[in-house]
Amino acid sequence: MQTDSLVTIRDLHFAHDNRSIFSGVNIDIERGKITAIMGPSGTGKTTLLRLIGAQIQPDKGEVIVNGQNVHQINRRELYHARRDMGMLFQNAALFTNISVFENVAFPIREHTNLPESLIRKLVLIKLEAVGLRGSANLMPSELSGGMQRRVALARAIALDPALIMYDEPFAGQDPISMGVLVKLIKTLNEVLGMTSVVVSHDVPETASIADYVYLIAEGKVVAQGKPAELLTSSSPHVKQFMQGLPDGVVPFHYPAKDYIEDLFDV
Amino acid sequence: MFERVRELGRSGIDVCSEMGRAGIFLIRMIFRRPRLIKVFPLVVEQLYAIGVLSLIIMVVSALFIGMVTALQGYHTLSKFGADTQLGQLVALSLTRELGPVVAGLLFAGRAGSALTAEIGLMKTTEQLSSMEMMGIDPLWRVIYPRFWAGVISLPVLSLIFTAVGIYGGYVVAVKWLGIDAGTFWSNMSASVDFHLDVLSGIIKSIVFAVVVTWIAVYEGYTTEPTAEGISLSTTRTVVYSSLAVLGLDFMLTTIMLGGW
Ligand SMILES: Nc1ncnc2c1ncn2[C@@H]1O[C@H](COP(=O)(O)OP(=O)(O)OP(=O)(O)O)[C@@H](O)[C@H]1O
Ligand SMILES: [Mg+2]
Numbered sequence: 001m002q003t004d005s006l007v008t009i010r011d012l013h014f015a016h017d018n019r020s021i022f023s024g025v026n027i028d029i030e031r032g033k034i035t036a037i038m039g040p041s042g043t044g045k046t047t048l049l050r051l052i053g054a055q056i057q058p059d060k061g062e063v064i065v066n067g068q069n070v071h072q073i074n075r076r077e078l079y080h081a082r083r084d085m086g087m088l089f090q091n092a093a094l095f096t097n098i099s100v101f102e103n104v105a106f107p108i109r110e111h112t113n114l115p116e117s118l119i120r121k122l123v124l125i126k127l128e129a130v131g132l133r134g135s136a137n138l139m140p141s142e143l144s145g146g147m148q149r150r151v152a153l154a155r156a157i158a159l160d161p162a163l164i165m166y167d168e169p170f171a172g173q174d175p176i177s178m179g180v181l182v183k184l185i186k187t188l189n190e191v192l193g194m195t196s197v198v199v200s201h202d203v204p205e206t207a208s209i210a211d212y213v214y215l216i217a218e219g220k221v222v223a224q225g226k227p228a229e230l231l232t233s234s235s236p237h238v239k240q241f242m243q244g245l246p247d248g249v250v251p252f253h254y255p256a257k258d259y260i261e262d263l264f265d266v
Numbered sequence: 267m268f269e270r271v272r273e274l275g276r277s278g279i280d281v282c283s284e285m286g287r288a289g290i291f292l293i294r295m296i297f298r299r300p301r302l303i304k305v306f307p308l309v310v311e312q313l314y315a316i317g318v319l320s321l322i323i324m325v326v327s328a329l330f331i332g333m334v335t336a337l338q339g340y341h342t343l344s345k346f347g348a349d350t351q352l353g354q355l356v357a358l359s360l361t362r363e364l365g366p367v368v369a370g371l372l373f374a375g376r377a378g379s380a381l382t383a384e385i386g387l388m389k390t391t392e393q394l395s396s397m398e399m400m401g402i403d404p405l406w407r408v409i410y411p412r413f414w415a416g417v418i419s420l421p422v423l424s425l426i427f428t429a430v431g432i433y434g435g436y437v438v439a440v441k442w443l444g445i446d447a448g449t450f451w452s453n454m455s456a457s458v459d460f461h462l463d464v465l466s467g468i469i470k471s472i473v474f475a476v477v478v479t480w481i482a483v484y485e486g487y488t489t490e491p492t493a494e495g496i497s498l499s500t501t502r503t504v505v506y507s508s509l510a511v512l513g514l515d516f517m518l519t520t521i522m523l524g525g526w
Binding site: 086089095107152 | 391392393395396398399400401402403407
């Protein structure tokens with residue numbers, strides 16, 4: 001499709017303990033753009049990000065990041081490639097034994113030999129961007145869940161990676177910080193040219209910043225296109241998800257046997 | 267019937283492949299050549315957490331073990347009128363057996379379980395994953411310093427244990443049971459051989475250090491990322507490393523007594 005994609009996913013198959021999560025997914029993530037991945041809870045969006053970061057191996061298919069098949073290169077090359085990736089984990093995953101400041105400074109200290117004064121400036125700039133400069137000296141356990149996620153975001157962008165993957169950046173944020181984060185993601189993308197992948201359920205927020213949207217469900221890409229196209233799409237899948245209708249072709253429930261049968265089963 | 271045999275075979279294969287994985291893991295830890303400038307402060311930090319913080323339990327236990335060895339020894343030796351040999355008995359039991367073995371067991375309970383739980387929890391809360399995604403190998407950044415800190419700590423702790431234990435024996439023998447201090451020390455130094463006794467104790471403690479720390483970090487690193495997973499791995503660390511210490515002690519003693 002596009003010629004300039006940073007991440008190319010071709011015919012991806014993956015199963016968790018025999019339960020198929022992906023069966024033939026093709027995705028292109030264009031350089032310098034914001035690509036949104038949407039889909040019902042439990043379809044494997046987090047799994048997809050892990051596959052891009054090569055933390056898990058696919059059963060079939062390939063993931064090319066910046067010209068390298070991340071599942072074929074050796075450990076050393078992989079760790080090198082990951083320096084150019086940032087990932088915001090769904091549950092923050094801050095290092096609990098060091099302060100907020102040290103958490104954000106961690107990747108900088110590990111990968112560079114910058115003087116302490118410069119590290120301090122960099123960390124404070126990143127924390128200011130997520131509105132938490134004042135909490136620099138707190139421990140992660142002293143922050144709320146939403147605040148922890150913002151610190152994790154500051155840490156993920158500490159080294160200005162070329163590719164950044166946000167796993168539900170807006171979850172647990174109040175409307176104000178949500179607005180700030182939406183703007184932050186947009187700004188990082190525009191000013192630094194960070195290629196961004198946003199996994200999110202917040203349709204209006206995501207649609208407002210994304211350049212391209214993939215909708216995945218039941219192991220496949222069920223729709224893709226510019227946000228405006230998807231919002232006005234007439235396909236039942238897309239309509240149901242984008243407008244948040246409970247009933248439709250996308251089931252709300254995890255596969256199970258009949259409800260009534262299950263209740264009266266002894 | 268066939269089902270049973272098949273199951274037995276399968277679990278046999280599982281055990282073997284697990285041992286293989288753990289072995290590769292150990293080899294990687296030992297033969298890795300990291301940049302010393304970066305790794306040194308990390309090891310020192312862990313030496314404090316693993317070694318220094320285990321000191322108190324070691325010292326207190328060593329005192330008691332030394333004292334009880336002296337008491338028991340005196341009780342038996344005096345039956346043969348050999349109570350002047352008490353110094354020798356205390357020193358030999360501690361340098362050759364009790365020092366390395368009890369220190370190893372205590373280390374497994376105090377430091378090994380802590381290591382497994384800490385690493386396991388880091389894995390469960392995705393701290394290790396996020397480190398991987400930052401392009402930092404947790405095997406290098408988290409596991410390696412802990413492994414070496416454990417390997418360095420235990421031999422030193424064993425030596426301290428032995429020394430304190432001997433002092434405990436001295437207190438009971440001389441201050442309490444009234445054995446002449448000169449006899450106590452001179453009999454001891456006349457009969458303890460550096461090679462045969464002290465060195466063999468040190469070798470044992472080095473072997474225990476590698477094995478206990480290896481089990482602890484491996485169990486933590488491969489834990490199943492759930493609360494039960496961590497509790498299971500922590501238990502396994504203590505059980506496996508205690509058994510390993512006792513089993514290896516028997517093997518090493520056999521080799522040392524037979525060969526030297
Ligand atoms: N370790 C695992 N073992 C087995 N199955 C798993 C495991 N992790 C995830 N799964 C399954 O894989 C599917 C996809 O999980 P994933 O976390 O990728 O979903 P998601 O799209 O990120 O959902 P959400 O929007 O709720 O975060 C889920 O249905 C889950 O049941
Ligand atoms: Mg998820």
